[in-house]
Amino acid sequence: MEYRPTIGLEIHAELATDTKMFCRCKNDPEEASPNVNVCPVCMAHPGTLPVANRKAVEAVLRVGRAIGATLADYTEWDRKSYFYPDIPKGYQISQYEYPLVAGGTLAGVPLTRIHLEEDTARSSHEGADDAADTAGAGKGTSEVDFNRAGVPLMELVTEPEIHDAATAGRFARELQLLLRTLGASHANLEKGEMRIEANISISKTDTFGTKVEVKNLNSFRSVERAIEYEIARQRDVLESGGKVEQETRGWDENGQKTFRQRVKEGSADYRYFPEPDLPKMKRSEIPEWSDDALAASLPELPWEKRERYLAAGLKEADAELLRADARDAAFLDAVLEALRGDADEAALVPLAANYLVSDLKGLAAKSADDSFGSVTPDAFVELVRMAHAGELSSRGAKDTLAALYGEGGSARAVAEAHGLLQVNDTAALAKAVDAVIAANPGPIAEYQGGKEASLQFLLGQAMKAMKGAGNPQALRELLIQKLKA
Secondary structure: OOOEEEEEEEEEOOOOEEOOOOOEEEOOOOOOOOOOOOOOOOOOOOOOOOOOHHHHHHHHHHHHHHOOOOOOOOOOEEEEEEEOOOOOOOEEEEEOOOEEEOOOEOOOEEEEEEEEOOOOOOOEEEOOOOOHOOOOOOEEEEEOOOOOOOOEEEEEEEOOEOOHHHHHHHHHHHHHHHHHHHHHOOOOOOHEEEEEEEEEEEEEOOOOOOEEEEEEOOOOOOOHHHHHHHHHHHHHHHOOOOOOEEEEEEEEOOOOEEEEEEOOOOOHHOOEEOOOOOOEEHHHOOHHHHHHHHHHHHHOHHHHHHHHHHHHHHHHHHHHHHHHHOOOOOOHHHHHHHHOOOHHHHHHHHHHHHHHHHHHHHHHHHOOOOOOOOOOOOHHHHHHHHHHHHHOOHHHHHHHHHHHHHHHOOOHHHHHHOOOOOOHHHHHHHHHHHHHHHHOHHHHHHHHHHOOHHHHHHHHHHHHHOOOEHHHHHHHHHHHHOOOO
8 A cells, every 4th residue: 555645835925914913113125234134022022012914914814715714803912922033022922722714625625723923033144064163162153033923924824635645745836826916925935925834744654644844935945845855754764664753854956855943842831821912802893804894805817817718718827827927927918908808809819819829928038127118009900900811921920029118109000110920912022922832843843743742842942932921821821722723
């Protein structure tokens, strides 16, 4: 019997509020100077009192409403004891018994809870790995930047109902997109604004195996690779007669492996107890936090946008890609609106998506600012209509779009100025075909002898004679007609 993996995710996301969770210090993840966004409250000076950030609470409630979860009416804050240098109070204000959000489903994965807490400070260490320091000579240094201490932090916990790395990666990506769509968090993994931990166990029975927590997962690819590695590591341990230990492990990106960090704490080690300096909260006392009010505040959600794009005629891969970026989605929405009701809408929409994904985004990727340059949705729609009508060849449409990117204006004006309009004039096409036939007796004899590939060569010569502006389908038909005459 094969081992069955069981995976649960714990994800922390820094909320994009103006101020910290329990004080009025600026919440600025871009601040480069250490220890400037601090005050007596977030530095835990004696006699200071916290005040909860209303916007942070509302952000978590909106996430819960979006995923169909149960939102708590009553909630309270708890003290979670830590004794680390990055926790100035010696405890973290969090939620334990009464989280803001319970249940819900995202990307097919059921959730246990979502609660709100304050972030820790940021620690950095230098020189701790050299031999002199490990021998106790004290050459290593540690520094703490308290700018992040007290930043609102949403913690989400899934049920242990994920069974493969791909599902875990898909869930994390969908959560990031949801947080960005709601404006709750920027959720950049590389900046630590979204931090993912995976709890992994394997078993051959219905009883869970020993759980190992893996941290330091700062990309979606790292999440998937770390899970795959840890499943294989635990299998090797068990197959060799060993025992998997409950512990916390880190992910070594360079070595592509996990490594032991410490024995995992249990909830009793944190000595939770109710926070006496913050009042209890009742959601029913705040009209803006009612279920209906929260639902009305939600924008179109990522999965709703995806379904709308599929219904409009986009391929699944294009819908998935374009919904993931706010700029791309806004541009596409303007294009879809312009094409709405067109007699050829069913053909124009997938064609527009193809040019957007393959060509316009390609031009943006090569630019310094990753923008769409001077291309407006109206000009883009005009280009798509011209390509569909045969006024622009595939090559001509690409060249027109490239010119539009730098110059702006209308697609027709740009195509005309650059001589990119496709020639459909029968007389001009016939003249080019006659010239090609006269100049290529060998390939013509091969084609007439049954070699179909020679026709493609002759068509290429005709397109070359038309400087790429000839309608290839019309040229092909003329060539066949004249060669079989």
